[in-house]
Amino acid sequence: EKGGYSSFMAKEIDDQPQAVGDTLLGRTNEKGDLILDDLRIDEATLRTIDKIIVIACGTAAYAGHVAKYAIEHWCRIPVEVELAHEFRYRDPIVTSKTLVVAISQSGETMDTLMAVRHAQEQGAKVISIVNTHGSTIPRESDAVLYTHAGPEIAVASTKAFVSQITATYLLGLYLAQLRGNMFRDEIQAILTELRAMPAKLKEVLDRSEHVREVARSMADATSVLFLGRHVGYPIALEGALKLKELAYIHAEGFAAGELKHGPIALIEEGQPVIIIVPSPRGRDSLHAKVISNIQEVRARGAHTLVIAEDGDTDVEAFADEVFWVPQAPTLMSPLLTVLPLQVFAAELAGAKGLDIDQPRNLAKSVTVE
Numbered sequence: 526e527k528g529g530y531s532s533f534m535a536k537e538i539d540d541q542p543q544a545v546g547d548t549l550l551g552r553t554n555e556k557g558d559l560i561l562d563d564l565r566i567d568e569a570t571l572r573t574i575d576k577i578i579v580i581a582c583g584t585a586a587y588a589g590h591v592a593k594y595a596i597e598h599w600c601r602i603p604v605e606v607e608l609a610h611e612f613r614y615r616d617p618i619v620t621s622k623t624l625v626v627a628i629s630q631s632g633e634t635m636d637t638l639m640a641v642r643h644a645q646e647q648g649a650k651v652i653s654i655v656n657t658h659g660s661t662i663p664r665e666s667d668a669v670l671y672t673h674a675g676p677e678i679a680v681a682s683t684k685a686f687v688s689q690i691t692a693t694y695l696l697g698l699y700l701a702q703l704r705g706n707m708f709r710d711e712i713q714a715i716l717t718e719l720r721a722m723p724a725k726l727k728e729v730l731d732r733s734e735h736v737r738e739v740a741r742s743m744a745d746a747t748s749v750l751f752l753g754r755h756v757g758y759p760i761a762l763e764g765a766l767k768l769k770e771l772a773y774i775h776a777e778g779f780a781a782g783e784l785k786h787g788p789i790a791l792i793e794e795g796q797p798v799i800i801i802v803p804s805p806r807g808r809d810s811l812h813a814k815v816i817s818n819i820q821e822v823r824a825r826g827a828h829t830l831v832i833a834e835d836g837d838t839d840v841e842a843f844a845d846e847v848f849w850v851p852q853a854p855t856l857m858s859p860l861l862t863v864l865p866l867q868v869f870a871a872e873l874a875g876a877k878g879l880d881i882d883q884p885r886n887l888a889k890s891v892t893v894e
């Protein structure tokens with residue numbers, strides 16, 4: 526079943542272009558408009574939604590965190606993202622106009638299921654974004670949007686994550702279409718960009734040998750910091766999670782803007798820092814700000830590993846290593862920048878002789894609270 530790969534995870538990492546492509550398949554009618562067939566919530570109800578709360582755990586929660594940037598931008602609906610186990614045990618403001626989006630690869634995570642029930646008891650409609658057909662969470666939800674990543678066997682999530690981002694984007698564009706937040710042409714243009722992503726994911730994976738070499742050279746690292754901004758922030762969190770899960774290395778992700786508010790105190794000679802750089806073609810000044818962050822940590826001795834877009838020559842002066850990714854619109858970039866981080870964690874864990882499919886103390890789906 527590993528199809529010639531040394532681990533399920535290696536295979537699932539390589540399956541990602543296909544996973545994104547399959548999640549996009551069959552979502553439009555002959556006119557090119559989005560039709561999300563399994564969304565059995567009536568359109569009138571969806572038009573009245575005044576808030577979205579995404580609930581999930583682990584990697585799925587980071588997919589939700591990425592989705593917030595896109596859905597708020599496209600739909601102008603406030604989106605909160607909350608860990609399911611926190612949502613369930615406080616007193617969240619949920620009404621019949623709240624749309625809860627539960628994201629789960631397995632569809633069986635007990636924390637997420639309990640949060641779904643809690644939301645429904647308060648009158649919210651629940652859409653689940655799930656990979657495993659017939660699982661419990663979609664059965665109990667009002668509607669389901671299946672990711673079509675195929676079975677994910679390795680405990681640490683990879684292809685489910687990129688499919689989850691893709692599915693949340695489809696949901697966001699669908700809501701924008703339904704609620705008239707965007708012109709048809711704008712939605713079509715974004716769908717075209719999304720459909721161009723699988724080939725770009727493939728391109729990143731084709732370049733992964735450099736990431737592997739660097740990862741192998743870092744097998745005795747004891748701590749790695751990850752910095753990102755905007756959609757790169759949840760990707761920094763996900764990169765750190767992958768390294769903890771697979772390689773048992775202390776890792777922390779930060780919003781790059783927080784650096785000066787604390788984390789920079791951690792930087793000493795040789796500290797590895799992985800920085801996800803926003804596109805220099807983005808509309809605001811985030812690119813320049815993150816370049817300054819690289820400079821700041823480098824000046825204090827950090828070993829800087831930078832993920833940057835093709836052609837971004839600004840990064841070269843301050844980067845010890847650069848992992849290049851193809852150019853893409855900002856909101857699409859997480860689908861690319863997460864890939865080197867997955868490869869890095871898997872390769873480093875492999876270099877330490879660890880079982881990357883079955884990390885210690887973890888289970889693929891946690892069916893207890």
Ligand code: BG6
Nearest residue numbers: 582583584585629630631634682
């Ligand atoms: C954890 C897994 O236990 O559960 C993670 O190790 C996963 O990989 C998280 O992201 C959530 O699982 P699910 O199935 O709800 O997406």
